[in-house]
Amino acid sequence: MSDDAAGGAPAAPGPTPAPEPAPAPAPIVRAEGLTKTHHGEGAPVHAVRGVDLTVRPGEFVAVTGPSGAGKSTLLHLIGGLQRPDGGKLWIGGQRVDTFREARWAVLRRRSIGVVFQFFNLVSNLTVADNVELPALLAGASPKAARDSRAELLAELGLEGRERAMPGELSGGEQQRVALARALVNHPALLLADEPAGSLDSKGTREVLRLLSRFHQRGQTIVMVTHDARMASAADRVISFFDGRIADDAQLGGGRREKPGGVSRVLDLKE
Amino acid sequence: MRLPLLALLTRGPAHGYELKQDLEKLLGAAYPQPNVGQIYVTLGRLEKSGLIEGEDVEQSGRPNKRTYRLTDAGREAVLAWFEDTAEEPRVRDEFFMKLALAPQSGMADPITLINRQRRQYLNTMRDLSKLAASEDRDNKISQLLIEGAMLHLQADLDWLERCQEELE
Numbered sequence: 001m002s003d004d005a006a007g008g009a010p011a012a013p014g015p016t017p018a019p020e021p022a023p024a025p026a027p028i029v030r031a032e033g034l035t036k037t038h039h040g041e042g043a044p045v046h047a048v049r050g051v052d053l054t055v056r057p058g059e060f061v062a063v064t065g066p067s068g069a070g071k072s073t074l075l076h077l078i079g080g081l082q083r084p085d086g087g088k089l090w091i092g093g094q095r096v097d098t099f100r101e102a103r104w105a106v107l108r109r110r111s112i113g114v115v116f117q118f119f120n121l122v123s124n125l126t127v128a129d130n131v132e133l134p135a136l137l138a139g140a141s142p143k144a145a146r147d148s149r150a151e152l153l154a155e156l157g158l159e160g161r162e163r164a165m166p167g168e169l170s171g172g173e174q175q176r177v178a179l180a181r182a183l184v185n186h187p188a189l190l191l192a193d194e195p196a197g198s199l200d201s202k203g204t205r206e207v208l209r210l211l212s213r214f215h216q217r218g219q220t221i222v223m224v225t226h227d228a229r230m231a232s233a234a235d236r237v238i239s240f241f242d243g244r245i246a247d248d249a250q251l252g253g254g255r256r257e258k259p260g261g262v263s264r265v266l267d268l269k270e
Numbered sequence: 271m272r273l274p275l276l277a278l279l280t281r282g283p284a285h286g287y288e289l290k291q292d293l294e295k296l297l298g299a300a301y302p303q304p305n306v307g308q309i310y311v312t313l314g315r316l317e318k319s320g321l322i323e324g325e326d327v328e329q330s331g332r333p334n335k336r337t338y339r340l341t342d343a344g345r346e347a348v349l350a351w352f353e354d355t356a357e358e359p360r361v362r363d364e365f366f367m368k369l370a371l372a373p374q375s376g377m378a379d380p381i382t383l384i385n386r387q388r389r390q391y392l393n394t395m396r397d398l399s400k401l402a403a404s405e406d407r408d409n410k411i412s413q414l415l416i417e418g419a420m421l422h423l424q425a426d427l428d429w430l431e432r433c434q435e436e437l438e
């Protein structure tokens with residue numbers, strides 16, 4: 001099989017025959033018994049210990065948990081940036097845990113955008129080049145890459161900063177460029193590791209607004225965060241402890257309102 | 271409600287309904303508004319304790335309305351209120367007690383309790399985000415109130431995470 005669209009996660013589903021009920025779309029991510037042990041110096045670290053996970057198209061999933069719980073490792077496994085020691089993984093219905101690096105690279109270019117926890121941008125390329133590069137690598141024409149870049153930077157409030165070098169941007173601006181870079185190929189899946197990592201409350205809100213906006217347009221997102229405010233923007237929050245999913249909670253719908261609702265926490269003392 | 275009402279009256283005399291409207295405007299929709307009845311009851315009590323004085327003002331074709339002004343004792347009370355620092359919010363002791371007693375009783379699993387509590391906090395956090403988005407952006411006081419509630423909740427969630435790390 002060539003490196004064609006079949007290797008990618010599903011983009012917009014094609015037209016379905018009218019009479020039959022549309023089958024449930026394949027999950028974007030399906031993991032079964034995923035494990036990963038790091039062998040650094042000292043004792044081996046069991047970073048991910050048997051994770052079962054399904055993410056459906058259009059879902060916005062947050063992963064929270066203490067430092068060292070294995071959140072980044074999990075995200076890296078899903079994005080093929082690290083290989084599992086055990087378990088199975090499907091992206092867009094396709095079994096990928098057996099993929100070699102070359103096929104992963106193609107899959108990532110076409111279908112997975114990644115915002116890393118650290119070091120997202122190429123420091124000696126301009127903002128514009130940072131965003132255009134992944135598009136060019138994926139085979140876009142220079143003009144198409146330029147157009148997508150311009151559109152995204154405008155959307156992220158970074159017009160006029162195209163010629164800047166990453167070092168000349170604030171932390172928040174750098175994170176937004178990283179987001180643009182991850183989204184430039186319209187990936188079916190966005191993986192974001194602490195996308196507002198070291199930002200203050202205002203910067204966090206900006207990144208969050210952008211993610212919510214993309215989510216509303218149907219972008220599937222898996223985001224690692226320490227920030228409960230960010231997590232609560234997701235539809236679903238996974239609590240990760242010690243390499244395992246300790247809880248997987250759907251937010252919003254179907255909740256019995258406590259009397260007083262949200263005003264309880266806003267109540268000033270008598 | 272007593273001291274906020276007294277503090278509003280430092281600007282000059284006002285009647286009950288005016289005070290209600292001023293509070294609403296200041297705090298925004300985020301803050302659960304006292305109903306006008308509560309305000310009248312509180313004003314009555316403040317008057318009885320000598321912190322304010324009421325005076326009936328005649329209105330043509332309508333019942334009299336009672337206007338209140340701050341007394342010297344009332345002014346003192348407001349000053350003392352601003353002098354004093356507020357008490358720290360406390361750890362939700364009821365949840366803490368459940369967590370402490372779950373293993374003793376053998377009737378509940380601490381981790382289950384933590385997970386359930388976290389779900390509730392996260393949902394409340396979500397409601398607060400929505401409230402912040404729907405509330406007037408230019409009402410700084412109201413936005414700060416919501417942000418404060420969110421930061422408290424964030425701290426509660428961080429603490430739950432610590433509990434889970436230790437008890438898992």
Ligand SMILES: Nc1ncnc2c1ncn2[C@@H]1O[C@H](COP(=O)(O)OP(=O)(O)OP(=O)(O)O)[C@@H](O)[C@H]1O
Nearest residue numbers: 038039040045047066067068069070071072073074
């Ligand atoms: N390449 C590596 N080599 C050795 N150990 C590693 C490696 N990457 C991660 N680890 C270890 O695996 C564990 C999980 O790390 P991971 O980065 O996934 O945690 P995390 O949940 O993302 O933490 P944080 O919130 O601090 O980013 C840690 O104990 C970490 O030290």
Ligand SMILES: [Mg+2]
Nearest residue numbers: 071072073117
């Ligand atoms: Mg990490």
